[in-house]
Amino acid sequence: MSIYIDPAVALSLRGYEMPERLGFGTAMAPVMFRAVCQDGCWSNGELIPYEPLSVDPAAKVLHYAQSCFEGMKAYRTGEGIALFRPEKNAERMAYSAKRLCMPPVPESLFLDGVRTVAAYCANLVPGNSGESLYLRPFLIGTQADLTVSASTSYEFYVIASPSEAYHSGNMRLWVEREDARAAVGGTGDAKVGGNYAGSLLSIGRLKERGYDQSLWLNPADRSSVDELSGMNFFAVIDGALHTPALNGSILEGITRFSLIDLARNLGYKVVEGTIHIDELLGQVASGTCTEAFACGTAAIISPISVIGDDGGSYKLSQVPGPVAQHLRQALLDIQEGRVEDHFNWMLSVETVEV
Structure with missing residues (x-):
């Protein structure tokens, strides 16, 4: 599956400055991955600049909570950048999606998303032990009508945040x-x-x-x-x-x-x-x-x-x-x-x- 890289991605990454204090999930990477599903058919993924989403006020996600997500990390190792068990995140997200009557994100597309974001954000992966690039894949229902039914359109995203551990103390x-x-x-x-x-x-x-x-x-x-x-x-x-x-x-x-x-x-x-x-x-x-x-x-x-x-x-x-x-x-x-x-x-x- 080919991935489209928006030309503005390079400019977004070059202009990004790491915060002095990372915190957890507060400093967002300047790029994100996106793919769309319509009537059960998935598009190719694309890497685009991080930006607000355009969601119809009647979208199913806003009224009937058709939304699931994952949390995972990219680590800096002595040999480069590595993800921890991403296939397990893909498997669990597929389970969550099915529970909410959403189409599972194909494992290949899920892995494309997290690997692409980690690959382009390699310089944003912190180097201190316990710190990482936190990745947040998520899936939302976007069909705009108020019937209590499953959406027919969905969007899959992967966003990222250079982060410390969520709770570092006792x-x-x-x-x-x-x-x-x-x-x-x-x-x-x-x-x-x-x-x-x-x-x-x-x-x-x-x-x-x-x-x-x-x-x-x-x-x-x-x-x-x-x-x-x-x-x-x-x-x-x-x-x-x-x-x-x-x-x-x-x-x-x-x-x-x-x-x-x-x-x-x-x-x-x-x-x-x-x-x-x-x-x-x-x-x-x-x-x-x-x-x-x-x-x-x-x-x-x-x-x-x-x-x-x-x-x-x-x-x-x-x-x-x-x-x-x-x-x-x-x-x-x-x-x-x-x-x-x-x-x-x-x-x-x-x-x-x-």
């Missing part, structure tokens, strides 16, 4: 017992915008209490741990690494299952199962649970220092804990090219000089 969690992030049979295991919109009220409440993130409970039983608003959850209990099993309301995080494989390879016992919240809080209080952390593409690994609940505040004894530190460094060593990639997770990108 994290304070609040157990969310009032609201639910997902519904039984809903979209909890898809990466769709509505899931994140549904978490904002909880985040607002917990920040007033001095916490950083919600710890969501399973919508069916309201007593077992699911995940955070944008990250998966791990805890070290009796020396073993525990994480909630996938149950239809948890996003299958790419960092999550990569860490499971990595941890087992490093000799850790990993348990995927049910984590009852009241038992977990008791284990933290007794010291049986020594550490906990959240993980995701944006955050990598964020140690958890406190879990707050209506009944009190439960402090982890090891922050950051040795398991979290070991896994974070081992994963970054692979992503940033300091060790051999035995898992074949990294995809090299042939860069383009402009």
Whole structure:
């Protein structure tokens, strides 16, 4: 599939200045990838200057939330630029799209998009450990009518942002017992915008209490741990690494299952199962649970220092804990090219000089 490169792309890239402080997702790269789907047929992709989108006020995405996205990163390694497991992002985005009655972006087109943006933005990939070029592929329904039905037209984009880790410090969690992030049979295991919109009220409440993130409970039983608003959850209990099993309301995080494989390879016992919240809080209080952390593409690994609940505040004894530190460094060593990639997770990108 051929990709059209807008002549203005080179000028946009040459005029771009990296910000002194990156932050996360606030400084946008000056180019983006775009492809259009009409009645099930995809166009070739094009790389164009970053600009506002022109969307009809009646577009389905604005009224019926036909929107899904991915988060992934391009890393600077000793040999150049590489993407971390992009085929898994393509696979998950296809699943999310099908859940919303949207046409899946073909894997070849998805990979064209993320590789092209990374290739042309090679000079925007930061060089410090833990920093990266964050890529955000997304798909929206653009048909302009107000019938409650799936769109017949869609647009696929890839935008990028040179970024630090999403949450670089220790994290304070609040157990969310009032609201639910997902519904039984809903979209909890898809990466769709509505899931994140549904978490904002909880985040607002917990920040007033001095916490950083919600710890969501399973919508069916309201007593077992699911995940955070944008990250998966791990805890070290009796020396073993525990994480909630996938149950239809948890996003299958790419960092999550990569860490499971990595941890087992490093000799850790990993348990995927049910984590009852009241038992977990008791284990933290007794010291049986020594550490906990959240993980995701944006955050990598964020140690958890406190879990707050209506009944009190439960402090982890090891922050950051040795398991979290070991896994974070081992994963970054692979992503940033300091060790051999035995898992074949990294995809090299042939860069383009402009």
